[in-house]
Amino acid sequence: MHRWSQLFIPTLREAPTDAEVASHKLLLRAGYIRQLGAGLYSYLFLGNRAINKIVAIVREEMDMIGQEFYLPALNPREVWEESGRWAGMGQNMFRLKDRKGAELCLAMTHEEVMTTIARSELRSYKQLPQIWYQIQTKFRDEPRPKSGLLRVRQFLMKDAYSFDMDEAGLDESYAKHERVYRRIFTRCGLEFVAVEADSGAMGGSGSQEFMVYTDAGEDLIASSASGYAANVEKATSKLPAVEDLAASGDGLPELVHTPGKASIADVTAFFGIAASQDIKCVAFMGTPGLPPFQAGTSRVVQAPPLRPVVAFLRGDHQVNETKLNAVAGTAELRPMTPEELEIHVGGPAGYLGPVGVAEVMTNGSLNGLNSGKELNKIKGIFRDVPTEGLKTIVIMDLGLQGRANLVAGANKLNYHFRNVTPMRDFKPTLVADVRSVNEGEPDPIAGEPLRIGKAVEVGHIFKLGYKYSKAMGASVLNRDGKETTPIMGSYGIGIERILTAAIEQSAGRFAARNQPDAYALPPSIAPFPVVVTVTNVREQELLAAGEKVAQQLSDAGIDVLLDDRDERAGVKFNDAELIGTPFRIAVGKKLSEGKVEVLNRLTNQTDDIAIEKVVQHLKTVVSCELLVAG
């Protein structure tokens, strides 16, 4: 049993101005955390207690499938050099030198260290599979720490790595993690959704993010009643059919004078058509593969030539750069300059279109950006790439497939074409899904309308493949005595994000009931699931009764905080709510009837309970809430 009068719980009536999101304000006001610097927070008593409870749950569940390690946060350059990430991590990694001048970094994640261990210790297929995990502090030199504990430079992460003999084994390790993750987040009282995620340039065959819907989130996810859920970076939809326009004239592309009609809105108004009858063009210069190494660090890699990437979509659709990067094999896209538009697309902004771009693409004479080697690489990515002089990667979105008689820019100032029909009037390098889904579109499984919302990523499971084991030379002998590279998976959970998400989620619910700046934590992760508030400690009987109740609860294995401070009842009620405790027992007036008041803040229900039945009652409701959360 803890006595509030002896603890350091510095609650604040007002939140510091720097705090913006609800969880940040509340964590500060409740005395959970204090800021030390940008993205650096000290966890005080309550904060640390909540974190420890989360860690305990994560550890308990992870121990069902894996083995916990403790690894150095300080890593020598060499191991990161081997995986290629010393350069690849760019400025996101903290780097330093020791007294001898040797270079080190503060690890952002532990693929390298784990793989080093695997490489030097694993010899035989008999030792596989392995699942190794750790719950440790990670460091990232975030370009922009923000939102309290949501995006920080030093944080706790549970990360796990699996080593398997083959893909079937990896599938199993991955599935184990998925099961355990669901248990973890459920036990932590989160309402979460597992979504398909972009596997990025890392390749890999599968990746799921565990997301919690909240406006404080930085990701957008699309989900529907059918159970479909995906990051918008990856989400698709079944588009309802669009009626094509009737062909005019001879049905072939017809040049139309459209002076000053440079925007979709202008063009559709001019032709009297819907935006879905129009072809939109977005043109980028893309950085191939990994981004060039940033200045300010020890090595500079020559920047590879930029790759022109042009996408055509339906006028009412938005390009999704993540998807575009994935299909174009680029890491980063920036809009083309007017000069670049002229060179790579062949027209001025506002009048760009697909007709004629094919010639640009296959004409080898315009510029020397694509080396032969570069070209081969691109051909490696695509099948059906024109064999000669590839210049511009032209991607047509799936939304244009099978359409006919569209309006599009003519690559000529103040002119558009009508009667443009894809595949007849132009041939893209590739047809792919490169657009973002919109709210309300039918999901790809059952056609239920998609809902798009902001969410926080609390966990990520990822089939890594052979990237690290191969780069770092890990291998074991298989049944036939042949050297085999183990296949890996990596699985992360942001510990603080669980706390943050729980608060955001709850604060959102309270706000919906017109109680701003209020929240209640799930009992499983609350620093104290129960607070016993003695309304007036100067009345000996009240204090004695409060102590007795608290002691009994404590004896029953419930973490209880006795508020024995000589403060006014109102102050203590407010503080109990501020620290997010889900159950409050008020020992006061009703003691004369032998009763205390039990408030369940999750349901907002108050019960007067006979004092001798309090423990039993609490045990019931607490476990009930845990089950409900489950």
Place this chain on the structure above:
RNA sequence: CGGGACGUGGCUCAGCCUGGUAGAGCGCACCCUUGGGGUGGGUGAGGUCGCUAGUUCGAAUCUAGUCGUCCCGACCA
């Protein structure tokens, strides 16, 4: 890294435009009061006005630089 804002007791902020040696509320300490939703009253402590340089007789206030923090964007294994 681009754009914006802010740095004045522990917290929230005023004062700055129009230079003249710093204020309020909350919090804190003590006394009285009150005692189921931040009670009322009194007394008091606490600030080299982020830092550095400059202008000036004189700088919280004007100028330049610098550091820090937050927000939007970019970025985010």
